[in-house]
Amino acid sequence: MTETPGIVITGASGRMGQMLIKTVLDSDKARLVGAVERAGHAWVGQDLGLAMGGSAIGVVVTDDPLEAFSKAQAVIDFTSPEATLAFSKLAAQARAVHVIGTTGMSEAQIAQLEPAARHAVLVRAGNMSLGVNLLVQLTKKVAAALDEDFDIEVIEAHHHHKVDAPSGTALMLGEAAAEGRGVTLADVSDSGRDGITGARKRGDIGFSAIRGGDIVGEHDVLFAAAGERIVLRHMATDRAIFARGALKAALWGQDKAPGEYDMLDVLGL
Ligand SMILES: NC(=O)C1=CN([C@@H]2O[C@H](COP(=O)(O)OP(=O)(O)OC[C@H]3O[C@@H](n4cnc5c(N)ncnc54)[C@H](O)[C@@H]3O)[C@@H](O)[C@H]2O)C=CC1
Numbered sequence: 001m002t003e004t005p006g007i008v009i010t011g012a013s014g015r016m017g018q019m020l021i022k023t024v025l026d027s028d029k030a031r032l033v034g035a036v037e038r039a040g041h042a043w044v045g046q047d048l049g050l051a052m053g054g055s056a057i058g059v060v061v062t063d064d065p066l067e068a069f070s071k072a073q074a075v076i077d078f079t080s081p082e083a084t085l086a087f088s089k090l091a092a093q094a095r096a097v098h099v100i101g102t103t104g105m106s107e108a109q110i111a112q113l114e115p116a117a118r119h120a121v122l123v124r125a126g127n128m129s130l131g132v133n134l135l136v137q138l139t140k141k142v143a144a145a146l147d148e149d150f151d152i153e154v155i156e157a158h159h160h161h162k163v164d165a166p167s168g169t170a171l172m173l174g175e176a177a178a179e180g181r182g183v184t185l186a187d188v189s190d191s192g193r194d195g196i197t198g199a200r201k202r203g204d205i206g207f208s209a210i211r212g213g214d215i216v217g218e219h220d221v222l223f224a225a226a227g228e229r230i231v232l233r234h235m236a237t238d239r240a241i242f243a244r245g246a247l248k249a250a251l252w253g254q255d256k257a258p259g260e261y262d263m264l265d266v267l268g269l
């Protein structure tokens, strides 16, 4: 019998790291073969199960990503832009599928993933859930059907720890709306309104961010015209939806040619 793919989780102690570890441990389609944390983190050198407050599982948390990746068929990475860039090179070296959930990457950082994608499969998405990826397609469709009499606004809400705005999901939805309208998001994006901003420009796609408490992630795409409004909404109440999507991507990537992919490819949407 062939072994199931071995998975390494980076950012093991994080909100998503811990959810991903539970998801892989619960799955009969994959094995957890490594867990990576940043150098100096209290979990490094500890058994992962004990560090998470349970019983020992025989996986020791390491701060040496290459050593961990060399034993794996996939790396699932929800960390920070800088860490993700470094991991992309090492995952490519190990020929492991690199599933990237990290958000807040600049255009320049995203461009720097390209050399890794020549040697390995990269799957990157600002949101790995089935629901949001369906919403992306719906947004594109609705935007294509309506003209600029409908103002498009993307409104997102997240927990108070989140460090980037607009969220990766909001940007995916904005891109989808722009694509549906046949425009480039960078030309029409309007975020961070404050002060005397002037009236809204026709055709702009606006972004607003709410941060508070333990909100997992909520996204509205509002199409507002004179006399009527359409609201497309996704509400995440459990981070398991992102972890399930990421594991699906890691398994999907096993027999794919090197290159950059997203969750629409994985889900066939
Ligand atoms: N694409 C998606 O579906 C989703 C994406 N995210 C994104 O995932 C990222 C992480 O989110 P959270 O888990 O909430 O953050 P978090 O702050 O709880 O976890 C990040 C973890 O990465 C670790 N880390 C940072 N640098 C590292 C390095 N060089 N080596 C190893 N570990 C390192 C930190 O120590 C921390 O444990 C964010 O960018 C967030 O927006 C979150 C949820 C869903």
Ligand SMILES: O=C(O)C1=N[C@H](C(=O)O)C[C@H](O)C1
Pocket: 103, 126, 127, 158, 162, 166, 167, 168, 169, 170, 216, 217, 218
């Ligand atoms: O940081 C988070 O928590 C989330 N980040 C992703 C994003 O930036 O859209 C996905 C999800 O909304 C949760």
